[in-house]
Structure formats: C-alpha cells, structure tokens
Amino acid sequence: MILFFRRIWAFLARDWRLELSYRMQFFLRVLSILIVVTTLFFISKIFTGFADPRFSQWRDPLAAWLTGLAVLNYFMTGFSSLANAIRQEQVQGTLESVLMTPISVPTVIVASSAWDFVQATFFSSLYLFFGWLFFDVHYRGSFLLALMFLVLTTVVLSCLGILSASFAMVFKRGDPFGIFLGTGSALFSGVFFPTQLINQYAGSGVASISRALPPTYGLDGIRRVLIEGQSLRDVQQPLIMLLIFLIVLLPFSLWVFGRAVRKAKREGSLIQY
Amino acid sequence: MTLEAKSAAISVDHLSKTYPVSFLRLKKLLRRKFKPPVEALRNISFTINEGEIFGLIGQNGAGKTTLTKIIATLVQPTTGNVTVKGHDTVKDDQRVRRNVGLSGAEERSFYWRLTTEQNLLFFARLHGFSGRAAKSRISELFELLELQELATRRFAELSTGNKQRLSVARAMLAQPPVLLLDEPTRSLDPIAAARMRSTIKSLAQANNATIFLTSHNLNEVEELCDRVAIISKGEIRALDTPRNLRAAHTEEERVTIVFGGLGLADSEQALARSFRPELFVFEPSSRADETSVKFVRDDHDQLLDRVLRTLQQSGALIKSVESEKATLLDVLERYEEADND
Numbered sequence: 001m002i003l004f005f006r007r008i009w010a011f012l013a014r015d016w017r018l019e020l021s022y023r024m025q026f027f028l029r030v031l032s033i034l035i036v037v038t039t040l041f042f043i044s045k046i047f048t049g050f051a052d053p054r055f056s057q058w059r060d061p062l063a064a065w066l067t068g069l070a071v072l073n074y075f076m077t078g079f080s081s082l083a084n085a086i087r088q089e090q091v092q093g094t095l096e097s098v099l100m101t102p103i104s105v106p107t108v109i110v111a112s113s114a115w116d117f118v119q120a121t122f123f124s125s126l127y128l129f130f131g132w133l134f135f136d137v138h139y140r141g142s143f144l145l146a147l148m149f150l151v152l153t154t155v156v157l158s159c160l161g162i163l164s165a166s167f168a169m170v171f172k173r174g175d176p177f178g179i180f181l182g183t184g185s186a187l188f189s190g191v192f193f194p195t196q197l198i199n200q201y202a203g204s205g206v207a208s209i210s211r212a213l214p215p216t217y218g219l220d221g222i223r224r225v226l227i228e229g230q231s232l233r234d235v236q237q238p239l240i241m242l243l244i245f246l247i248v249l250l251p252f253s254l255w256v257f258g259r260a261v262r263k264a265k266r267e268g269s270l271i272q273y
Numbered sequence: 274m275t276l277e278a279k280s281a282a283i284s285v286d287h288l289s290k291t292y293p294v295s296f297l298r299l300k301k302l303l304r305r306k307f308k309p310p311v312e313a314l315r316n317i318s319f320t321i322n323e324g325e326i327f328g329l330i331g332q333n334g335a336g337k338t339t340l341t342k343i344i345a346t347l348v349q350p351t352t353g354n355v356t357v358k359g360h361d362t363v364k365d366d367q368r369v370r371r372n373v374g375l376s377g378a379e380e381r382s383f384y385w386r387l388t389t390e391q392n393l394l395f396f397a398r399l400h401g402f403s404g405r406a407a408k409s410r411i412s413e414l415f416e417l418l419e420l421q422e423l424a425t426r427r428f429a430e431l432s433t434g435n436k437q438r439l440s441v442a443r444a445m446l447a448q449p450p451v452l453l454l455d456e457p458t459r460s461l462d463p464i465a466a467a468r469m470r471s472t473i474k475s476l477a478q479a480n481n482a483t484i485f486l487t488s489h490n491l492n493e494v495e496e497l498c499d500r501v502a503i504i505s506k507g508e509i510r511a512l513d514t515p516r517n518l519r520a521a522h523t524e525e526e527r528v529t530i531v532f533g534g535l536g537l538a539d540s541e542q543a544l545a546r547s548f549r550p551e552l553f554v555f556e557p558s559s560r561a562d563e564t565s566v567k568f569v570r571d572d573h574d575q576l577l578d579r580v581l582r583t584l585q586q587s588g589a590l591i592k593s594v595e596s597e598k599a600t601l602l603d604v605l606e607r608y609e610e611a612d613n614d
Contacts, residue, residue, distance in 0.1 A: 006402075007401075010398030010399050011395075013398075017386075021386040021387075093379060094383065096347060097375075097382040097443070101370060101396060103367075103399050104367065262349070266293065266349050268347075
C-alpha cells in the first residue's frame with residue numbers, strides 16, 4: 001500500500017512540476033471560471049421571480065448552474081482523465097519507460113490521472129467559491145453527503161473512463177463513450193435546465209436517455225443535498241441507481257480493460273498512438 | 274531446477290513472434306485489403322548466463338527490438354517463452370521488470386520540461402524508492418556517468434549524447450541484475466563512448482550484472498561481449514564468442530609486412546624462389562626506402578614465419594608486421610548475403 005501511494009505521489013509531483021512550467025495556463029483558467037460565474041449571475045437575474053414552483057432545485061438558477069458546472073467538470077474528469085492519461089503518455093513517448101518500472105497498467109492509469117482529480121477538485125470548488133464570495137449563493141445540507149454522491153458518481157464514471165481507456169488502447173483514437181457522455185451529460189443530465197423539461201417537450205422516449213446517464217442521478221443527489229437540504233433518507237433513489245451502475249460497470253470495465261491490454265501487448269501496439 | 278537454469282539470467286525458449294493483423298476477421302468480412310502478418314522472430318532459443326555481456330547484432334528490421342521488448346515484457350510472444358531470473362515475462366511480468374533495466378534509443382522517453390534530476394526522481398519513485406533513497410541513488414549515478422553538472426538542466430536542453438547517458442542512468446536506477454542496453458554508445462563522442470564501455474564492463478565484473486546489448490557498432494560488440502548472436506530475418510543465425518564467430522567465418526588473416534634494405538624487385542625475386550609468386554602483392558611503401566608485401570595466410574600455417582625468414586636472409590630489415598583477421602562485420606555480411614541469395 002505504501003508503494004502504491006508512493007507511486008501516486010510520484011505522478012502528482014511530476015505533474016505539479018510540469019504544471020509549474022506552464023504557469024500562465026493556470027491563471028487563465030481561474031479567470032475564465034470567474035467570467036463564466038459572473039455571466040451566469042447576470043443571466044440568472046432574467047429569471048428572478050419566474051421560477052416554476054415544480055422545479056424546487058431551480059428557485060435560484062445561479063446556484064443550480066454553479067453546482068451543475070462544478071459537478072459536471074468533476075464528472076468529466078472522472079470519465080476522461082483515465083483514457084487521456086494513456087493517450088498523453090503514448091503521444092509524449094513516455095509510456096514505454098513508465099511501463100518498464102514494476103508498476104501495473106491499472107496503477108499507471110489511476111496514478112497518472114491523480115493530478116487531473118486534484119485540479120478538478122480545485123476548479124470545481126472555484127465555481128462554488130466564486131458564487132458564494134461574489135454573488136451571495138448559499139448552500140445548505142450535509143457537505144459530507146454531497147461529497148459521497150460526488151465520489152460515487154465519479155467512480156461510476158471512472159468505470160466508463162476505463163472502457164474509454166480500453167478503447168484508446170486498442171483503437172488509439174475515436175472514442176464513442178466520450179461523445180456519448182460529453183455531449184449527452186450537458187444536454188440530458190440537468191446541468192443547465194431541469195430534466196423534467198425534456199419529458200415535457202421531447203417526450204418520454206428522449207427523457208429515457210436522461211435516465212440512462214449516471215451523471216443525472218449524481219447531479220440530482222448533490223442538488224437535493226446542497227440546494228434543498230435533503231437528508232440521506234430523502235436521496236435514497238438516486239443513491240441506489242448509482243450503486244446499480246457501479247455493480248454492473250466496475251467488473252465489466254475491468255474485464256474489458258484486461259482484454260485490451262493483452263491485445264495491445266500481443267500486437268506490440270501498447271505505445272503506439 | 275537444473276544447475277544451468279539456476280545460473281541463467283535470461284532464458285529464451287522456442288520463441289516466435291508474429292505481429293497479427295488487427296481486426297483480421299472484420300477486414301476479411303468487409304473484403305478490405307490487409308498486409309500479411311509480420312513474422313518478427315522465428316523459433317529462437319538461447320540462454321544468457323549471469324554476469325555475461327551478451328551482444329545481439331543484425332540489420333535494421335532483423336528482430337532485435339522485438340526480442341529486446343519481449344525480454345522487457347513490453348511485447349508478448351506468440352509462442353515459446355522467455356524467463357528472466359526464472360520469472361516468465363508474460364505470467365510474472367512485474368517480477369521480471371524488478372530485475373530488468375532498459376535503456377532504449379528513444380529520446381522521447383523522458384519528460385522534456387523536467388530537469389534531469391526530476392526525471393530520475395520520478396522513475397525512482399515508481400521503482401519504490403523513498404525520496405531520500407532516490408536522491409542518494411541518483412547522486413551516485415550522476416557521479417558514475419558524469420552527469421552532476423546537468424542535474425538542474427531541463428532534459429530538452431541536453432545534447433543527444435547526454436540524453437543517452439541519462440537513459441542508461443535510468444536503466445541502472447534500481448540496480449537491476451539484468452540490463453538491456455539498446456545501442457548504449459549511440460551519439461556519444463569517442464571519449465564518452467569509451468567511458469561508457471568501461472562502465473558497462475565494470476558493471477558486469479563488479480556487480481555481476483547480466484548485460485544484453487544491441488549495437489550497430491561491431492567493434493564495440495567485439496570489445497565488450499562474451500558472446501554474440503547474429504540475428505537475421507527473425508532467426509538466430511550464429512551464436513558464439515566473437516573469436517569463434519570470426520574463426521568459423523574464416524581462419525584466414527591478411528598480413529602486411531613493411532621492410533627496408535631490400536628493393537622491390539629484389540624482394541620479389543627472393544620470395545619467388547621459395548613461394549608461388551601469385552601469393553604476394555608488392556607495393557612501394559610511403560617512405561622511399563621501404564617496401565610492403567601483402568599476403569593472406571591461414572591461422573595455423575607457418576607462412577608468416579617462413580616469409581619473414583626469407584626476407585631477413587635476403588638482407589631485408591623488418592619495420593612492421595600487421596595482421597588483420599576477419600571482423601564481425603565480415604561475419605554479419607556473410608549471413609546477410611546468404612539470406613539475400
């Protein structure tokens with residue numbers, strides 16, 4: 001276990017140093033988040049007093065958007081960083097030398113995406129922090145329970161990320177999961193508007209897409225806790241759905257990943273991109 | 274386990290590798306054109322003993338890199354198996370990697386925006402070193418490979434030769450008992466190359482490290498290696514000591530004798546009395562008062578001694594005798610010619 005954490009630390013230290021060599025990028029990203037939050041604040045003012053009472057999470061649209069964006073940013077990291085980690089090492093040409101150390105491929109993937117999670121935690125928090133600091137957005141409920149939803153949804157999305165990494169390992173480029181989840185989550189998971197509207201305007205068939213996406217449940221759970229102040233008992237439904245996703249996806253994604261690694265080693269294409 | 278197996282650092286047993294065609298069934302179904310599978314290695318077997326420096330030579334595309342990568346666990350064999358220190362490279366790959374250090378010829382295998390020390394620190398931690406132990410080991414290696422002054426330089430700023438030395442340093446980080454060195458002196462200046470060769474020799478002698486070395490520098494292979502394998506079109510065509518390989522190729526040597534005190538015509542006459550004249554080629558030497566005679570002799574015959582006596586008895590003063598045996602290049606070329614025929 002010490003070895004595992006030492007390796008995680010090695011990747012974190014490496015990526016921190018690489019990040020330091022590109023300082024400007026960091027400041028520009030902080031600035032862009034501030035600009036997005038400010039823009040959303042002004043847009044939210046259009047809707048003041050017009051919120052539909054059916055959509056209790058959307059009484060303050062700014063709070064709903066900020067939690068949506070913060071959580072989406074984190075979820076997308078959980079999903080995409082694993083495949084990106086492999087792809088980046090392949091493109092840089094460093095994957096072979098990393099794999100020559102006594103470290104398993106799954107550890108390489110987990111460890112090399114660790115920095116992405118650190119960054120995502122920081123930048124996601126910035127959405128909430130700027131909302132609280134500059135625009136008087138208040139959150140209530142248990143942060144611990146919200147964190148549990150965040151972690152659980154991220155793990156579920158990481159399973160899809162493992163499938164995506166398997167895809168990158170075999171096909172190198174072109175990732176169907178990325179297209180499905182990346183565009184799908186923003187549209188169907190309720191990041192910018194209540195998912196009930198999909199049912200109302202596009203019918204139950206289209207609304208079922210929303211129900212098939214894990215971020216929908218994660219986001220719903222987090223908003224219920226942070227915006228509506230609901231307790232563990234109130235959020236059992238999205239919690240159970242996320243657990244079902246986890247039970248199905250975790251073993252399946254690990255099995256697919258093992259097969260992808262074996263195929264790449266047989267074809268000698270592990271380091272190709 | 275047999276005695277031989279115990280002392281074997283690397284054992285390659287009926288190893289074949291064919292790179293398969295990706296999605297062959299799908300391509301056949303869609304009637305898409307596909308290149309035939311590439312047969313990179315064919316039924317290779319050999320053993321490398323502990324503490325041995327083993328060289329692998331062959332043309333580009335002969336199978337050297339595939340063999341090295343299979344030993345390094347980066348590529349899986351199609352049939353046969355490879356063991357390193359008794360561990361199978363497929364079933365027990367992590368244990369194999371604990372015992373192996375690979376120094377490749379690929380410059381992109383480092384992080385260009387990190388310093389040399391930061392690069393090695395990262396890889397040392399992946400090997401399980403604590404921060405303090407890693408720094409101490411890195412400082413030892415910097416001293417050994419004379420990289421101290423480059424510790425704080427970014428990898429991108431290093432010369433090609435220094436990048437190569439850093440790659441060797443990385444391979445040696447965890448003091449593995451087996452080192453795989455792919456062209457270790459490539460891009461090094463002659464002095465640095467000589468130092469690297471001396472380091473490689475001392476690693477094998479002092480640390481009993483086993484070294485598997487591929488190189489295009491045949492003089493280097495001859496100087497360093499206890500045994501050499503010649504690989505061509507995926508097959509090991511010959512495997513022996515450099516001396517035996519040369520001897521198996523030809524036992525002839527080319528001799529050049531430079532002498533003074535006897536003119537070109539007189540020396541021709543003197544030798545023609547005792548030997549067949551077509552054996553010799555006479556040339557005036559670069560100095561006006563000297564002549565050179567060239568001939569080919571067998572390793573075990575008395576021709577050299579007899580020629581020297583004849584010349585001396587005719588009044589010649591011997592200035593120098595040079596003999597040139599077949600090199601590994603001659604041996605390699607012979608196998609390549611045979612393959613191309």
